[in-house]
Amino acid sequence: MSAMSTEQAGARPGKNIAMWGAPGSGKTTMLAALGIALARRPDWLIASSDEASMEYLITMTNALSDGRAFPLASESLESYHWTLIGPEQQPRSWWRHRRGPGALRISLSLVDVPGGWYGDKNPPAPEAAKKLQDNLAQSEGIVFLFDPIREFEIGDAFEHLHGPLTKLASRILGGPGATADRLPHYISICITKFDEPQVLDTARQLGLLTTRPDDPHGFPVVRSEEARTLLEGLCSVSATGSADLMLNNLSKYFHKDRIKFFVTSSIGFHLNRDTGRFDQGNVRNMIPTTPSPSLGGAPPLVSEREFRIRGQVHPINVVEPLLWLGRRLSGDRTAP
Amino acid sequence: MPETDSGPLRVALAQAIAALSGTDRLVVVAAGADGVVRCHVRRDESGTPCGYRRRPVAWADLLVGTEGDLPGTTDAERELLGVAGLPAAGPVILVFAPDGDDSRADRVRGWLRAARPDAPVFRSGTPIGSLITEAIANDPLCQPYDLVVLRPAPDTGRLRLGGLRLFGSGAKRGSSAQVSVRCGPDGGMGTVFAVVTWDGGVPRLVVQYAARLGPGKHTLTARLERPGLVRFVDPEGFVPAEAGWGELVAMVPPELPGRVDSAHLICAVEVYGTAAEVAERLSRISQIVTVAGGSGDLQASLIAYGPHSYDWRTPDRPVEVLAWAASPAEVAAGVDRLARRGVPKPGYPYHPDAAQLEDMLATVTGLLREAGPGPRAARTVLLTVGARPPHPPEDDPSRLLPCPRHHDWAGLVRYLTQKFGLAFAAICDAPPEPASGAWALLGRDLLAQTSEVDVRGLGPALGLTSAPPTPVPFPLLDEP
Known part of the structure; x- marks a missing residue:
């Protein structure tokens, strides 16, 4: 799990944002891709608030870009502190302040824990479980990662949502004196692994693909407004058929206007080096590192193999879910 | 007087050996300070002159060499002539080397000449064995x-x-x-x-x-x-x-087994995997080409393919044509060359689960196209020996990365079948059952496992030979 706090730098503390997802859904990779995603943007930059966080950021960025290696999944609780520094923007509000005139800053406090802690099969120790629940309860924003490939192969997204969500709702909505009917959190629901052909093909079949006119590479995108449609389409091929329950629960427990969907990829699509363009017949940007146990037979599960990154990393919607949450939590209703 | 130069003796030996025929035997008796030796030369049944030399007999072992009490001349003469073994007829050459005992030398020469007065006599210090060997070696062939x-x-x-x-x-x-x-x-x-x-x-x-x-x-x-x-x-x-x-x-078989008008066996081998796997594939190809090659007018080709690199920093190794429409021997030599090379270890930056099969098919297509519309082998067989499936032309459910050149292996197999009438055989590392996917198509006419393939049965099964070839012990000479 990763948690983020927003604050006006040098002023009052921000509010926590939790990251939530099944093992292998890409939480750690998403954080590792943050540095590259920001480096590819003209507006926002990232700075570390302490030495350990700086080292992690440098190591992860280099590993992803030069070493072409995916970060190892978290095995214990780790904290990092980064600051996103944005462009000048008016009018000023409580969570922004000037870096020079009009510069915006978002301080992130990240706590990374294994995704397995959300499930029933490998529950954390009682102390860690309490910390997990406290963190969710104290967060005002959540980044929820839905891995459609894992859901297609294993189908345990609901398992990793239902338990913690029920506990969270009991604590907030069922406590003494509680009157609210929905959880107060803002939630970015990220449909990850958009670079997988199965996900891309589903989006294509649903007619959801478009490209940004200013993108020189021509990478396909699914607009946030249509991301839920893709999620519904992907839920229909869940291995256990329970993915629709996950979507129903998310819709029931959170305010409709506090949910936003994103179609994301931490490593992005493969870029054809010869043309510098996206090649729709050759999109996968990762390569398995060891032979399949059954050559030429049924393809082994993606979730059970190790991969390396094949080419350049072009993250898709890695920064956007965090920025949207930050803006909404600041009370900025103009945020798209 | 006898000659002292070895030159005339050499000539005499050469002439005498050249004159030998049938069961003729040239006897050469040489006497010198060490004793007397008898040699003879005759031709064997192939007409080759062969020299034989008896053990030299020292003077000390002969009566004629005994100093002092000299027994009767007749006994000494008889004994010497027995050692010399001069025939009553047939070519004889007498050779005397310088001897410190002139008296003994005179007596011996006299007895030998008396026995064969027609024999030419030479004086030579050169060992008679080496002179005869030299003469035999220089003897021109008397038979083809x-x-x-x-x-x-x-x-x-x-x-x-x-x-x-x-x-x-x-x-x-x-x-x-x-x-x-x-x-x-x-x-x-x-x-x-x-x-x-x-x-x-x-x-x-x-x-x-x-x-x-x-x-x-x-x-x-x-x-x-x-x-x-x-x-x-x-x-x-x-x-x-x-x-x-x-x-x-x-x-020698009564006839050449399984003669086929003409055939072209294209062997494509995956040089990717463990060294043992690659060695076994190469071994199968070597065996197959050896067995099938002795039958009919077989052309053979050898193509090696490996993995695609998916990291631009590691260049892709292209498909290699080691022999094309060549002799089985050239293919065997190509196999040897491949066997001496290392093989890339499966894994990044190479795709571990697929190989350049589709590039190999494209290469074969190109080579057959280049050959043009001229006469072709009556039967052309593509024998693929490997383990990994081809890369798809585009992303597909196999999750294999697509061929960087987008070659479509299935389309190429169809094209090769329709355009060139290729037959497809495959030897796969894995058991052929259940055959599915690419290997089912690549082994459409014959599919076997590397460790189980019937090497002798493969030729007839593919129409390269009509029966398992039996060994032919001698080289073949085709009539012009």
């Missing part, structure tokens, strides 16, 4: 030397034992000859290269070698070292053969 070949009848393929001229009569040491023959399947024993002379149609063996040159055409260079000794100096690999002549002749 032929290489034993099998001539297949053009119409029936029936095999007839015959000779291919290497050296004609009069050829001298140092002569060389070049001949072209075709080797058939040798059953792993090698082909026997027998040099013979002919005696009324019956071959008389001069020398016999075996060599594993592999099926196909070969050009041999032979050198006449001396009468009775021919060496094959090119190619390498000739070793003396010990098989008996009767045994070899009995091995």
